[in-house]
Amino acid sequence: MATADTVTHIGSAAEDDDLILALTMQMDELQFEQESYKGKERAGQQPDWNFALEYYQNVVNDLVTFYNDRKMASSIADAVYQDAQAIEAIVAAENTATRDREQVLRMENATATATPPVDNDDTASIFTDYERYTTLPPHIFEPLSDDDDGQSEAGPSSRPQAKALDCFAEQITCGVCNDYVPAGISVRCPCGHIYCRECLRRVAHNAIKDESMYPLKCCKQEVPVETLMKVLAAAECQEYMDAGVEYATADRVYCTNKGCLKFIPPDRVEHGTRAACTACGTRVCTRCKNEEHLSSPCRTTDEEVQAVLNLATENGWRRCHRCQQMIELHHGCNHMTCPCGAEFCYECGAQWKNCGCDTWQENRLLEAAARRVDRDADEPLVPAVRAQRIERAQYEIRQNHDCTHPGRFQRRTEYRRRGYRCDLCAARHWKYILACRHCDLLACESCRRFRVR
Structure with a gap:
């Protein structure tokens, strides 16, 4: 396996984005709370709670400003690092020319005054300073190669310079965050979609933690490890491949040490009965998934496991x-698809299509329809209208419960006071x-590309 250099991690732009989103949602809630009480106090008087609310709004607003400024500072550090690599490539090409x-000129017996090579200490210092401020992976641009024989035609060689400048100057739109990023620091997936490195790195980390997303796929086409190596450090790539071994193992063994709980790969199993x-x-x-007990027999039941099984029986x-x-x-039908890929009936637990259970339980169907109607309504509905919409939603859910989501998704952009919530990751989105178009599943950009299968 090829390896990649590592860079010391100082911070995460994704964490700042999450904090900014959370604080923005708090601001919206505070604004809504303030407007709901407007006009209820006596004229010319302002209650104490209003002063406290305004003070809290100022605090939250200051925090939003702080994290936006920090995000901008990180972006500037990224630009410095990227400029340094582009400049280094141009300087190398100029020295060759x-x-x-x-x-x-020597071959023509002419006298020439050579331009002294440019010292690259400045660019080297830029790289050194950059590592103090950013977490971007080190290999940003593909290496530029000269002609095979080390020679070029007389005169300035513009091709390497143009290639480096084009790589840095061309802007593309990331398919997830919709930000403009230089083409040189973007990554193209097999399906043709292009993403910035930070977004692809984030979804790769999600795939490591979420078995339903592994292996990482964009538009149902697997993203090769070679592509992920452009955005992940060597240790992260190893973690991604280790996750593949774990998710491909049917009878999994985990460490019993409560401070560890790591997955034990099959090659660490000795004699089929114990693992380290x-x-x-x-x-x-x-056998029993407990700590090794040598000559003593396996425990048929574990108290903690049995307690969970009893709770599962009580809750169905x-x-x-x-x-x-x-x-x-x-909510939903009885057709269950486990993150490991197994399909079974939720009603009886048998493998799917090997039982005579109904596809739907009426109470769950009603809950699913009501949840969809309330999701799509920005304001509370009149009971009669809500009941009518629930009935229509029940029919649509029955017809499309096995939807494979073919074709393009429809983009909904109308303003909603509380935004939109993704049905797959539960994240709230505002734009x-x-x-x-078939089953009315709502998905954010990231889930549409990487989670829908």
């Missing part, structure tokens, strides 16, 4: 027959949301 010209944790060294019995939860994960159905 200068040497070529000197050689031609690669992180902390704890030895585990692979189901356990996946393949990976043994516990699954709770909040727009994407809706499936």
